[in-house]
Amino acid sequence: MPAVTVQMWFVDSDVEVTPGSTTVLQLIVVNVGEETETFRLSVAGLPAPWTTIQPATITVLAGSQDQVDVEVRPPRLPSTAAGSTVMTVRAIAEDRADLGGEVTVALTVAPVQDRRLTLLQPAQRTRRRATFEMTLENRGNIHASCRMRLVDPSGRLEADFHPPAVGVDPGQTSLVRARVRANAHWWERRSRTLPFRVEAEQQGMTPATDAGSLVQLPAFPEHLLGGLLAVLVIAALVLASWFGIIRPAIRDAADDAVRDRVPTTPSTATTVAPLVTSAGGPSGSTPTTSTAPTVTDATPAPTATTVPAAAEQGAALAQRLNVDVAPGQTQTANYVVPAGTLLRVTDVVLQNPDFDKGSASLARNDQVLLTWGIDNMLLVPTAFVTPLEIQGGEQLVFSLTCGAVGGSASQTGTCSASVLLSGRIFPAPAA
Numbered sequence: 001m002p003a004v005t006v007q008m009w010f011v012d013s014d015v016e017v018t019p020g021s022t023t024v025l026q027l028i029v030v031n032v033g034e035e036t037e038t039f040r041l042s043v044a045g046l047p048a049p050w051t052t053i054q055p056a057t058i059t060v061l062a063g064s065q066d067q068v069d070v071e072v073r074p075p076r077l078p079s080t081a082a083g084s085t086v087m088t089v090r091a092i093a094e095d096r097a098d099l100g101g102e103v104t105v106a107l108t109v110a111p112v113q114d115r116r117l118t119l120l121q122p123a124q125r126t127r128r129r130a131t132f133e134m135t136l137e138n139r140g141n142i143h144a145s146c147r148m149r150l151v152d153p154s155g156r157l158e159a160d161f162h163p164p165a166v167g168v169d170p171g172q173t174s175l176v177r178a179r180v181r182a183n184a185h186w187w188e189r190r191s192r193t194l195p196f197r198v199e200a201e202q203q204g205m206t207p208a209t210d211a212g213s214l215v216q217l218p219a220f221p222e223h224l225l226g227g228l229l230a231v232l233v234i235a236a237l238v239l240a241s242w243f244g245i246i247r248p249a250i251r252d253a254a255d256d257a258v259r260d261r262v263p264t265t266p267s268t269a270t271t272v273a274p275l276v277t278s279a280g281g282p283s284g285s286t287p288t289t290s291t292a293p294t295v296t297d298a299t300p301a302p303t304a305t306t307v308p309a310a311a312e313q314g315a316a317l318a319q320r321l322n323v324d325v326a327p328g329q330t331q332t333a334n335y336v337v338p339a340g341t342l343l344r345v346t347d348v349v350l351q352n353p354d355f356d357k358g359s360a361s362l363a364r365n366d367q368v369l370l371t372w373g374i375d376n377m378l379l380v381p382t383a384f385v386t387p388l389e390i391q392g393g394e395q396l397v398f399s400l401t402c403g404a405v406g407g408s409a410s411q412t413g414t415c416s417a418s419v420l421l422s423g424r425i426f427p428a429p430a431a
Contacts, residue, residue: 024070180214194213195212347420350380350417356417
C-alpha cells in the first residue's frame with residue numbers, strides 16, 4: 001500500500017444507479033503532501049467496467065484540492081444484478097508509485113423489470129379448439145414470477161394455460177402453452193375471427209402482453225355443398241345409365257330371345273261341297289241325288305314369317321377411373337378394351353369433388369386425347385358428336401397431377417379425381 005499523500009471523498013456517500021442510464025458522482029481529491037503531485041485515478045471493483053473518470057489524471061498543488069467527475073453507467077443487461085455493490089477509486093502519483101490513496105463508495109443497482117411475451121402462432125384456424133405456444137422472456141435483472149391470463153372482452157373464448165404460473169430468471173426464457181377454445185360452434189357459412197390478448201401478470205408491475213386471434217371455421221366444411229352436389233351428379237349419371245342404356249339393352253335382349261323361340265306354323269283350308277247328279281227315268285219316276293266330298297281348295301295359308309331382330313346396337317359400357325395422388329406427384333389409372341371388341345366412347349365426365357388443384361388428361365395408349373386444368377372445377381362433362389373408337393387391346397389412360405389438396409380433403413392429404421367413360425362396345429368387325 002503506497003504512503004497516503006492524498007485524501008479523497010465523494011460528495012454523496014450512498015448512490016443508486018439505474019441500468020441503462022448515467023449517474024455522475026463528484027469526487028474531491030486533496031493533496032496532503034508537501035509537494036505538487038500528478039495523480040492517475042483508476043476504479044476497482046464490480047462497477048469498474050461501467051465507470052469513467054473525467055479527467056483520469058489530475059495535478060494537485062501541495063495543500064490544495066481538486067474535483068473530478070466519476071460517471072457510472074451500468075449496462076441494461078440481465079447480467080447486471082440488482083442490489084448493493086462497492087466501488088473503489090484509487091489515486092497513484094505518476095512519479096512515485098509509493099504515494100497515493102483510495103476511497104470507496106456504496107452503489108445500489110436499481111431493479112429492472114423487462115418481460116417480453118411472444119405468441120409463436122399469432123393466428124390459428126380451427127372449428128373450436130387450438131393450442132397456442134408462447135415464450136416469456138425476462139430481459140430484466142430480477143426474477144420474474146408471472147400468472148398467465150387470457151383477455152377476451154367479447155366473452156367468446158376461454159383458455160387453459162400449462163403452466164398457469166411461470167417463474168423466469170434474468171436472461172432466461174420459458175415456454176407456455178395455452179389451449180384456447182370457443183364457447184360454441186359456428187353455424188354460419190363463412191369463418192369468423194375472434195381476437196384475444198394474453199397477459200403475463202405480476203403484482204405491482206405492468207403486465208407483459210401479446211395479441212392473437214382464433215379463426216373459427218364453420219361447423220360444416222365450406223365445400224360440403226359442392227361434395228354433396230358431386231355425389232348427386234354421380235348418382236344421377238348412374239341412374240341415367242341404368243334406365244337409359246343398361247335396362248333397355250336387357251329388355252331388348254329378352255325380347256329377341258322370346259321371338260327366337262316362337263315356332264313357324266303353316267295352315268290349310270279345306271272346303272267340302274256336295275256333288276249333285278240327275279238321272280232321267282221313266283215318266284213319274286223320282287230323281288235321285290247323291291253327295292260326295294270334293295276337295296275344292298287345298299291352297300296352304302300364308303306362312304308366318306319371323307321379324308328380323310333389330311340391328312346390332314352393341315352393349316352399353318360405363319367405366320369409372322379414379323386416381324388418388326399426393327401433392328407434387330402424378331398417378332394414372334387405365335382401362336384395357338377386351339380383345340376382339342371395338343369400344344365407341346360417346347361421353348366423358350371429369351369429377352373433382354374436393355376442388356383439388358392440378359391437371360388431368362385422358363390418353364389412348366400414348367396419344368393424349370383430352371387435358372383439363374382442374375383448379376376450382378367440380379364437374380366437367382364432354383360429349384362427342386363422333387364417338388372415339390378404341391380397338392381391342394388398346395387402353396384408355398387417365399392421369400392426374402396434384403398441385404394442391406382442396407380444403408375438404410386436407411385430412412387425407414391427397415388429391416382425388418375421377419373420369420366416367422360412357423359408350424358402347426361391339427364385336428370387332430370381320431377382317
